[in-house]
Amino acid sequence: MHWADSIATALSHRGDKHVIASGITPSGEFHIGHLREILTSDIIKRACIALDLDAEFVFFVDDADPLRKVYSFLDNSYEQYIGHQLANIPPPDANGVPDNERFAQGISYARHFLEPFIQALEAIGVQIDEVIYNYDAYQSGKFAEASRSACNQVDAIREVIERVSGRELDDDWFPWNPIDSKGSIDGIRITGWDDPIVNWIDSDGNSGQSDVTKGEGKLPWRVDWPAKWVWRGVTMEPFGKDHGAAGGSYDTGKEICRLLGNEPPYPTTYEWISLKGVGAMSSSTGVIIGPLEALNLVPPEIIRYLITRNKPNRHIDFDTGSALIELADEYQKKLSDLEKGPGEWDELSRRQQVAWEKLKAQLLYSQIDPASTPQAASERVTFRHLSMLAQIRSEDANVWGSLHRSGLIESEPTGDLPRRLELMRAWISSPHFPEAFRLRIQTEIGDGAKENIDERDVDYLKALCRGLADCEWKSHEINAIICNEAKSRDISLRDAFQTLYWIVLNQDFGPKLANILEEMDMQAVLDLLQLAIDELSS
RNA sequence: GGGCCUGUAGCUUAGCCAGGUAGAGCGUCCGGCUUUUAACCGGAUGGCCAAGGGUUCGAAUCCCUUCAGGCCCGCCA
Numbered sequence: 001m002h003w004a005d006s007i008a009t010a011l012s013h014r015g016d017k018h019v020i021a022s023g024i025t026p027s028g029e030f031h032i033g034h035l036r037e038i039l040t041s042d043i044i045k046r047a048c049i050a051l052d053l054d055a056e057f058v059f060f061v062d063d064a065d066p067l068r069k070v071y072s073f074l075d076n077s078y079e080q081y082i083g084h085q086l087a088n089i090p091p092p093d094a095n096g097v098p099d100n101e102r103f104a105q106g107i108s109y110a111r112h113f114l115e116p117f118i119q120a121l122e123a124i125g126v127q128i129d130e131v132i133y134n135y136d137a138y139q140s141g142k143f144a145e146a147s148r149s150a151c152n153q154v155d156a157i158r159e160v161i162e163r164v165s166g167r168e169l170d171d172d173w174f175p176w177n178p179i180d181s182k183g184s185i186d187g188i189r190i191t192g193w194d195d196p197i198v199n200w201i202d203s204d205g206n207s208g209q210s211d212v213t214k215g216e217g218k219l220p221w222r223v224d225w226p227a228k229w230v231w232r233g234v235t236m237e238p239f240g241k242d243h244g245a246a247g248g249s250y251d252t253g254k255e256i257c258r259l260l261g262n263e264p265p266y267p268t269t270y271e272w273i274s275l276k277g278v279g280a281m282s283s284s285t286g287v288i289i290g291p292l293e294a295l296n297l298v299p300p301e302i303i304r305y306l307i308t309r310n311k312p313n314r315h316i317d318f319d320t321g322s323a324l325i326e327l328a329d330e331y332q333k334k335l336s337d338l339e340k341g342p343g344e345w346d347e348l349s350r351r352q353q354v355a356w357e358k359l360k361a362q363l364l365y366s367q368i369d370p371a372s373t374p375q376a377a378s379e380r381v382t383f384r385h386l387s388m389l390a391q392i393r394s395e396d397a398n399v400w401g402s403l404h405r406s407g408l409i410e411s412e413p414t415g416d417l418p419r420r421l422e423l424m425r426a427w428i429s430s431p432h433f434p435e436a437f438r439l440r441i442q443t444e445i446g447d448g449a450k451e452n453i454d455e456r457d458v459d460y461l462k463a464l465c466r467g468l469a470d471c472e473w474k475s476h477e478i479n480a481i482i483c484n485e486a487k488s489r490d491i492s493l494r495d496a497f498q499t500l501y502w503i504v505l506n507q508d509f510g511p512k513l514a515n516i517l518e519e520m521d522m523q524a525v526l527d528l529l530q531l532a533i534d535e536l537s538s
Numbered sequence: 539g540g541g542c543c544u545g546u547a548g549c550u551u552a553g554c555c556a557g558g559u560a561g562a563g564c565g566u567c568c569g570g571c572u573u574u575u576a577a578c579c580g581g582a583u584g585g586c587c588a589a590g591g592g593u594u595c596g597a598a599u600c601c602c603u604u605c606a607g608g609c610c611c612g613c614c615a
Contacts, residue, residue, distance in 0.1 A: 006555075024615070037615050065613080165611080166540075221613050240615035246541035248611060271543070271608095272615065313543060315608070323550085330563065351553060351561070358552080385577055408577085437576085476573085483573045497574040511575055 001354075002361030003311045008047035011236055011266055016053055020045050021234040021265070023060035023225075026086055026110040028071055030117040032294050032303070032318055033240075033273045035124070039307040040238040040270055042126045043365045056129040060228055063087035063110035064134040064218045066185050083184030085218070086110040087135035110135075124300040125368035132232070134224075138215030146227035146260050147212040147219055148196050150175040153259055160255045161222055165247040174198070178210030178217035185217060222249050226257035229265055236266045238312060244269035270312035294320070297427045298328050298383070299416060305331045305366040321434035328383040331366070335376040338363055377415050381408050383424070384437070388511040390424045391439045392519055402515065439505060441520065442528065445535045446506030453499050458536045460489055460496065465529050473522050479514035503532045 001009075011018055022041045024034050041057055048055035063086045070078045075096040081089040090103035091112030102112070110133075121128065137143060150157055157175050162168060174190035180202035191207070192199035198217070201207040210216040219227050228234065243249045244267070254264035294303055297320060306327060310316050317323075342348060342356045363374035381403060393399045399421060403409045409417070427433050442449070467481040486496035498508045504516060517525050 001555090022615090025613075027614075031615090033615050035615095040615095062613090068613085167612090225613090238615090240610090241542065242610055242613075242615070244542070245609090245611040248541085249613070269542075270615075272610095315543075317550095326550085326564070333563080349561095350558090355552065355561075380578085382577080388576070479573055486574095493572065493574050501575090509574095509576060511577085513574070 002047070002308070002358050002365070004043045004047035004308070004365060005050070005361060007044050007236070007266070007268060008051050008053065011044075011048060012051055012053055014235065014266065018048055018053055018055045018235045019233050020048070020055060020057050021060060021228070021232065021237040022057075023062055023228070023237075025062040025065045026113040026117075027065070027068065028073065029113060030120075034117065035120070035294075035303065036270060036273055036307055036312075036316070037238060037240070038121060038126055039124070039304060040268065040312055041236075043304075043308055044236060044238070044268075045127075046365055046370050047361075049370075057127065058130045058132055058232060058234070059128045060132050060134055061110065061114060062134050063108070063114075064138050064215075064224075065221075067109070081109075083186030085135060085179075085183075085185070087133065088183060120295055123295055123368075124303060125370065127370065134218075134228075135215070137231075138218055141213050141215070142231050143215070143219065143224075143227055144196070144213035146230050147176065149260050150219060150223050150227065150256075151193055151198070151212060152195060154193070156259055157223060157256055160259070161252050164252045164255065165222075175219055175223045176210070176212055176217055177220055178208070180204075181206045181208060222252050223256055225249055226253040226260055226262075226264065229253070229257050230260045230262045233262070234265045236268070238268040238270050241269050241271060268312055271315040273316040273318050293432075297423060297430070297432060298324060299420060299423065301366045301368055302328045302331055304368070305362065308362045308365040320432035322437060324432075325383045325387060325434065325437065331363075332377065332380075332382065334359060334363060335374055336380070338374055339376040377417070381417060381420075383420070386420060386424050387428065387433075387437050388439070390421060390428055392511055392515045394519065396421060402512075439510070439516070441516070442504060442506050443524075445503065445528075445531050448506045448508075449502035449532065450535060452502045452508065453532065453536065455536055456491075457499050458533055460485060460491055460499075461529050461533050461536075463489075465526055465533070468522065468529075469526060473518065475512070475514040475518040478517050479512075482514065503528060 020041045022037050024030070024037060038059070041059075045055045045057045066083045066085055067078065067081050067089060069082060070076060073096050074092055075098070077098055078089075078092075078096075081098075086109045089109045090098040090100050091107050091109050093099040093102075099107075107115075118131070151174070154175055158169055158173060172189055174193070176190070176198050177185040178188055178190075178198050178200045179185055180188050180200070181204070182202075184202075187203035188200050189202075190198055190200050196211055196213045198210045198212060199207065200210060218224060229237070239250060250264075250267055250269075254267075257264040302324075306316065306318070338359060342352075345353070348356070360374075367374055385408075386399075389399045389402055393402060396418070400409065400413050403413070404411060413421075428438075463485045464481065467485060468478065471477045471481055482496065482500065483493060486493055497513060500513055501508050501510045504510070504513065510516070
């Protein structure tokens with residue numbers, strides 16, 4: 001059974017109505033790891049609906065959280081905003097400097113980072129039923145009951161946190177972080193609690209009052225989380241493994257949740273996505289692949305597939321290089337496997353049946369439109385093949401022509417093929433494109449070529465030069481000359497082409513050579529051949 | 539210290555929750571096509587399922603122990 005279906009089945013034993021939640025702090029650029037959080041929830045929601053459960057997906061934007069520090073991508077002038085809530089400070093401009101102009105137009109720091117992410121979510125088929133801005137939720141009193149309840153049970157909550165997490169809280173710890181006279185929630189000491197008013201004194205010695213029902217501050221994280229569960233009735237939430245560790249915020253959260261009067265949600269811990277060869281992605285260190293960036297390389301269903309094919313507890317090494325091309329091709333192959341069908345069901349082993357069910361679910365949950373059934377593309381053009389053609393053919397029309405000649409498409413490209421080519425071109429021109437797939441047209445004779453061509457080829461190469469010099473510069477003409485000159489000298493085509501691959505690409509294989517040569521300038525080809533002849537003659 | 543995850547063919551892995559002959563993709567090799575390919579089609583190769591013990595008629599799967607790797611526990615998902 002697919003992991004999402006297992007979770008949905010577990011949820012069905014708890015009730016018919018489910019609120020699946022995700023929460024992210026918009027402290028910096030969003031990355032593909034955040035996408036895992038959201039997609040995990042989205043896929044579980046779809047699985048619930050498939051089981052006829054009533055399920056909705058709410059996305060908590062933790063914009064009431066304070067700026068923790070001046071991140072590497074921020075200008076030092078952000079120093080003044082440390083401790084201030086993310087919904088309340090200006091966004092950085094291109095240089096990381098606070099952009100007060102945009103802030104005046106209503107774009108906060110949090111919104112600045114959130115908006116492109118929300119766009120990416122739409123593109124990837126995530127249907128969020130409700131986006132909850134935590135800052136607004138506090139302001140409008142959504143947290144009022146839970147906040148008062150927490151403040152009235154300060155001892156019980158302190159006991160839970162100290163016992164479960166094993167850390168000691170300060171004597172004056174209080175489950176409310178008020179906003180001080182400067183707008184910061186750091187460095188404030190609580191001096192009294194008179195429901196619903198918290199009295200405090202800040203680091204400058206100024207004192208004040210904070211009404212917990214009006215969002216004049218916020219609950220600290222370990223209380224804030226269960227408070228969300230309570231007021232919004234969350235029944236399921238996936239979270240990163242940092243929260244899932246023993247004594248972590250889920251452990252304390254589930255007990256605090258009961259103190260606040262509700263059962264905690266069904267948990268799912270998911271592993272992190274790291275960038276292959278670089279390490280874990282982190283908004284604060286700048287090690288990121290933005291979700292938009294990833295979506296600029298491959299169609300969005302490939303990113304969904306990355307998440308559906310891996311169980312949440314499975315660590316993912318994300319690799320924008322050859323592994324991504326292979327992933328995309330695997331997705332397409334599985335689609336056509338699905339179309340072929342499982343064969344005689346009764347003759348399948350149980351193992352095969354399990355695999356089939358899982359394949360179906362993986363592909364189903366990869367669809368952008370939840371209502372659509374997975375369908376194999378009518379063409380069988382792999383990403384691998386497309387990556388070659390895109391490099392050889394600078395004009396789209398020539399790519400389609402090539403695919404048509406090789407019988408892979410009827411005449412005009414159909415489906416998402418034009419879009420895939422567009423993405424592929426962007427990928428190739430990005431630093432993410434795998435070097436192993438990159439074609440390198442040589443301008444001099446490489447070492448590999450020197451070792452692998454010999455004098456027997458000289459006569460052949462000379463003949464080629466003569467032939468190519470006055471042929472019509474079309475791939476079929478070029479190809480005919482290459483083949484005919486080889487035949488007339490009893491050189492096997494395999495050897496002839498290998499020799500030429502060595503000269504042109506400095507490797508012994510490649511895509512259709514004539515197509516490459518056609519894209520090159522005739523004189524450049526002749527010059528390169530002459531260099532090879534000179535090399536051999538010396 | 540506490541805890542989580544992972545360990546299956548050269549590589550990536552499915553199968554483990556509900557025990558019943560170890561599956562796939564990539565790679566490699568061979569063959570087909572031969573006006574060539576990294577395309578396409580067909581075939582082959584390859585695993586004492588980390589180690590040890592236990593339960594069982596039967597264990598990759600359940601239990602215990604060990605080893606190895608990764609990670610989390612200062613709100614970075």
